[in-house]
Amino acid sequence: MSYGAAKQGWVRVCSLADIVPDTGVCALVHGEQVAVFRIGQRDLYAIDNFDPIANAAVLSRGLIGSLGERVVVASPIHKQHFDLRSGECIEAPEHSVRAWSVQLGDGDQVLIR
Template sequence: MTATLELGALDTATTGWHRVCPVDDLELSWGEAALVAGRQIALFRTGPSEVFAVAHEDPATGAHVMARGILGSKGSRPTIASPLHKEVYDLETGECFSTPGLEIQAFGTRVVDGYVEVEL
């Protein structure tokens, strides 16, 4: 089942830190889509309080599908592979390992008082 998480009314600015959801609402090793200040974001929980956020839009196709991507790693770097053409992106930097010239926007994340916050 795919859930779409939507930002509450606490923070309506388009830049800065945005509270998205309780960290416990995110399943380990699974992506979720969230609407944050009008932007579609894909969130990935990889540990008890380790969450990554990237643009939900696939840079190669423009389709909003990255939350359905495949989590993995390249060495010690956490990665996400596009569910469409399998381009592999670094979850921290957005760098594409498999196709030169492609990049996905990566966002800062933190967990504060049990809630995931994303920096736009």
């Protein structure tokens, strides 16, 4: 991680190669579980890993897809959809999750803030 990224509060969670395209992984960032998704070759998204409807930390294991223009993950338990850009739960917005800032740093390192 570059000095500038560390100084701005970015946390290195893994390298891009550690995430198979069109899947997610779970990372611990500041004591919180974050679901990090790689869409295609280089697009990254991050939301809370905790599914508030199922009351379980499972979103990183969900199925990635799209609903119209929205890139979403379907929870593996009850199948509700979470927008990967905003964290909004499509079927029940009151159960939305946090969307985290994510970027690709030096040496293809995945950074979260």
